[in-house]
Amino acid sequence: NAGVTQTPKFQVLKTGQSMTLQCAQDMNHEYMSWYRQDPGMGLRLIHYSVGAGITDQGEVPNGYNVSRSTTEDFPLRLLSAAPSQTSVYFCASSYSKARGGLDTQYFGPGTRLTVL
Amino acid sequence: GNSVTQMEGPVTLSEEAFLTINCTYTATGYPSLFWYVQYPGEGLQLLLKATKADDKGSNKGFEATYRKETTSFHLEKGSVQVSDSAVYFCALMNTGFQKLVFGTGTRLLVSP
Numbered sequence: 001n002a003g004v005t006q007t008p009k010f011q012v013l014k015t016g017q018s019m020t021l022q023c024a025q026d027m028n029h030e031y032m033s034w035y036r037q038d039p040g041m042g043l044r045l046i047h048y049s050v051g052a053g054i055t056d057q058g059e060v061p062n063g064y065n066v067s068r069s070t071t072e073d074f075p076l077r078l079l080s081a082a083p084s085q086t087s088v089y090f091c092a093s094s095y096s097k098a099r100g101g102l103d104t105q106y107f108g109p110g111t112r113l114t115v116l
Numbered sequence: 117g118n119s120v121t122q123m124e125g126p127v128t129l130s131e132e133a134f135l136t137i138n139c140t141y142t143a144t145g146y147p148s149l150f151w152y153v154q155y156p157g158e159g160l161q162l163l164l165k166a167t168k169a170d171d172k173g174s175n176k177g178f179e180a181t182y183r184k185e186t187t188s189f190h191l192e193k194g195s196v197q198v199s200d201s202a203v204y205f206c207a208l209m210n211t212g213f214q215k216l217v218f219g220t221g222t223r224l225l226v227s228p
Binding site: 004028031035040041042043044045048058071078090096104107109110112 | 120122152157158159160161162165205214215216219221222
């Protein structure tokens with residue numbers, strides 16, 4: 001199993017450009033999520049999905065779009081990049097529990113994004 | 117709301133020293149508690165977890181006990197190694213919710 005994979009590892013954008021961060025998992029997990037990691041702020045949840053066709057907003061969703069057309073993939077789209085979106089982005093996945101909540105979350109290696 | 121507070125780092129120790137990283141939480145109900153570790157250039161890995169009060173999670177020599185009376189989940193290790201140098205995150209998840217809430221992370225630096 002490859003686990004959770006993310007591409008690219010590094011990306012530099014200019015303000016106003018758009019791009020998609022890719023995330024894929026091969027563990028058949030129902031739940032997938034995107035976090036951003038900023039110094040002194042820990043990880044903050046951007047968007048999450050509990051299954052194909054279902055997405056919801058996290059703590060900091062503005063400026064980001066997601067979709068979940070398959071169980072395996074959960075891309076994160078920046079429609080018009082801003083310097084405030086300079087961060088390290090992590091994708092994570094896990095099984096959902098029968099009574100709600102999540103099993104252990106598995107994280108990808110991250111994408112370091114710089115917006116100039 | 118739910119929140120996690122960790123001690124600020126960096127924590128700098130010599131090899132074989134005793135480690136404590138403090139973590140306290142605020143949550144309604146009975147959350148599950150986690151410690152994640154992030155090695156340089158990598159994503160987060162689950163280090164240990166505890167799902168109810170008085171549970172002790174342990175892994176790789178690290179331990180943490182879920183203390184409901186003090187709302188704490190402090191991470192300890194008796195003898196740290198250089199390879200333990202990393203950033204450690206405390207996190208919680210409330211029953212029925214599908215979101216992890218993270219602390220800000222504590223960087224540990226261990227010198228030979």
